[in-house]
Amino acid sequence: MTGMTRRYERMVRQAQAESRIPAVSAALHRADRPLWTCTVGATGNDSPLSARTAFRIGSVTKTFTAVLVLQCRDHGLLDLDDPISAHLDVPAHGELTVRRLLSHTSGVQREPYGDIWDTLHTPDVTELLADLARAERVLPPARRFHYSNLGVALLGQAAARLRGGTWAEVLADRILRPLGLADTSLAPPPAAATGFLVDAYSDHARPEPNTDLGALGPAAQLWSTASDMARWAAFLADPATVDPDGTVLGPGTLDEMRWPATTTDEAVWSAGFGLGLILVPQSAPTGSRSAGGERISHVGHDGAMPGFLASVYGRRGGAGSPAALGCAVFGSSGTGTAVNELSHQLLAASAEDDPADIAPWTPGEPAPEAYRGLLGRWWGEGFEYVFSWRDGTLRARGADDPAGRPPAVFEPLPDRPDVLRTVSGREVGELLRLTRDDQGNVILMHWATYRFTRHQETFDRFDFRQV
Structure with missing residues (x-):
């Protein structure tokens, strides 16, 4: 025993x-x-x-x-x-x-x-x-x-x-x-x-x-x-x-x-x-x-x-x-x-x-080319979020979220890769829409219709010059 x-x-x-x-x-x-x-x-x-x-x-x-x-x-x-x-x-x-x-x-x-x-x-x-x-x-x-x-x-x-x-x-x-x-x-x-x-x-x-x-x-x-x-x-x-x-x-x-x-x-x-x-x-x-x-x-x-x-x-x-x-x-x-x-x-x-054994971290596959450019920090409603690729999915977390809080997880719509559905976590069920420039770079996102930008912005406008 x-x-x-x-x-x-x-x-x-x-x-x-x-x-x-x-x-x-x-x-x-x-x-x-x-x-x-x-x-x-x-x-x-x-x-x-x-x-x-x-x-x-x-x-x-x-x-x-x-x-x-x-x-x-x-x-x-x-x-x-x-x-x-x-x-x-x-x-x-x-x-x-x-x-x-x-x-x-x-x-x-x-x-x-x-x-x-x-x-x-x-x-x-x-x-x-x-x-x-x-x-x-x-x-x-x-x-x-x-x-x-x-x-x-x-x-x-x-x-x-x-x-x-x-x-x-x-x-x-x-x-x-x-x-x-x-x-x-x-x-x-x-x-x-x-x-x-x-x-x-x-x-x-x-x-x-x-x-x-x-x-x-x-x-x-x-x-x-x-x-x-x-x-x-x-x-x-x-x-x-x-x-x-x-x-x-x-x-x-x-x-x-x-x-x-x-x-x-x-x-x-x-x-x-x-x-x-x-x-x-x-x-x-x-x-x-x-x-x-x-x-x-x-x-x-x-x-x-x-x-x-x-x-x-x-x-x-x-x-x-x-x-x-x-x-x-x-x-x-x-x-x-x-x-x-x-x-x-x-x-x-x-x-x-008697906690569960900790599984060792192992390297995974890179994010698909279409999503690599959007990884990192974005701002929405005045708050900072981090978008990442983990376990084969696009994810988002508040920059100040406690470590144990589950992230939002997204899946692309079958026929629209630049529109993703939130399948768990914050805003579950809502859409994440990507906006790209002429070179295909993601310059703007809308999540549950709220604007997400690379820099902290007011609600009145989005300044493309800061991209």
């Missing part, structure tokens, strides 16, 4: 003991190290606790449903701004859009009609849709974040109908098998932990019931192992490494899912929500290359079901973060809240105390 893995294990053991959790299972996935797993405690039944022990992952299930919906969009089966009634026959709330339901900004009530967490009666698909007429719109659409299991259940049923199967069948065909998540299932396998309510004022732990969620399954049904979910977290953060062929979803679509659509709490702004994913900003270590520059975030989801808590996140950004860094932590107590912080602590420790 290395010093780092001893530290990881100690963190897990401390969380299990301090939060009084009967069983904890944790796993760290990264592209440059073997999978790390750790279990502490006992299952509460006859099966021994191991890395193959399944736990209920609750609302982490929502991330799978979100990916299924985005697959449908990428395959032309729906548009994110479609009303849900375009894909489900609903008696009410049919105008709520797919995008609003994915981002929990639709305003529909949290749960299906009825006191399901009191009666533990969960509806089938027919009942879920019929009872939608009795569900409330508790907020106007787009007003603010309001978490809704009901909304995600509707999305799961829509994706299933578009694919011509049940949600479970589509999930297995389009995500679980392609990514090799063999230990993820709808029902608890024989080697599953028992979930408990741990008494607040004694050490007694009472088992909680396992409830099949029926049509609510797309929101919270799944069981899994920490190893499977650490890989899933790595996929959510770095699909190009985990799924290089884009079999499940392309990196650009995951970028879209990770873009913050709303904050989850207007008072503290400690987390955001994208399209089915929770986004948790992280502070860079003081003095690190990322401090004050590149944003570090953890992307994924937490889960809670009676007797279980789960936390599944991948790490993005940060100078030391390795490729495909994902973590999953599960606990068999519905009140063992240390689970929710431990995943973030393990991710930070992995990136900061």
Whole structure:
């Protein structure tokens, strides 16, 4: 056992003991190290606790449903701004859009009609849709974040109908098998932990019931192992490494899912929500290359079901973060809240105390002749920018940008080499237009229609004599 893995294990053991959790299972996935797993405690039944022990992952299930919906969009089966009634026959709330339901900004009530967490009666698909007429719109659409299991259940049923199967069948065909998540299932396998309510004022732990969620399954049904979910977290953060062929979803679509659509709490702004994913900003270590520059975030989801808590996140950004860094932590107590912080602590420790190896720099190909003359310093809006050629692309950065801040990256239009599209970074989506003199030299650029010149200029005119 290395010093780092001893530290990881100690963190897990401390969380299990301090939060009084009967069983904890944790796993760290990264592209440059073997999978790390750790279990502490006992299952509460006859099966021994191991890395193959399944736990209920609750609302982490929502991330799978979100990916299924985005697959449908990428395959032309729906548009994110479609009303849900375009894909489900609903008696009410049919105008709520797919995008609003994915981002929990639709305003529909949290749960299906009825006191399901009191009666533990969960509806089938027919009942879920019929009872939608009795569900409330508790907020106007787009007003603010309001978490809704009901909304995600509707999305799961829509994706299933578009694919011509049940949600479970589509999930297995389009995500679980392609990514090799063999230990993820709808029902608890024989080697599953028992979930408990741990008494607040004694050490007694009472088992909680396992409830099949029926049509609510797309929101919270799944069981899994920490190893499977650490890989899933790595996929959510770095699909190009985990799924290089884009079999499940392309990196650009995951970028879209990770873009913050709303904050989850207007008072503290400690987390955001994208399209089915929770986004948790992280502070860079003081003095690190990322401090004050590149944003570090953890992307994924937490889960809670009676007797279980789960936390599944991948790490993005940060100078030391390795490729495909994902973590999953599960606990068999519905009140063992240390689970929710431990995943973030393990991710930070992995990136900061065991950073990715630094690849040596090697010389590359020169910039194409058409772009060599524009490399270097330019001025726009009174500020200085540096244009360079790196990794086969034209890039731009503010001259005073922190080292960790990502550059703007450009790609030429197929039939217009002097017009380039910004594909990432500042002004993404906007055009960069080059103006040349009679000798073919670039003397002027317009980026998002703003003028860029070799010298600092006022807005009123461009002095060609300074070229």
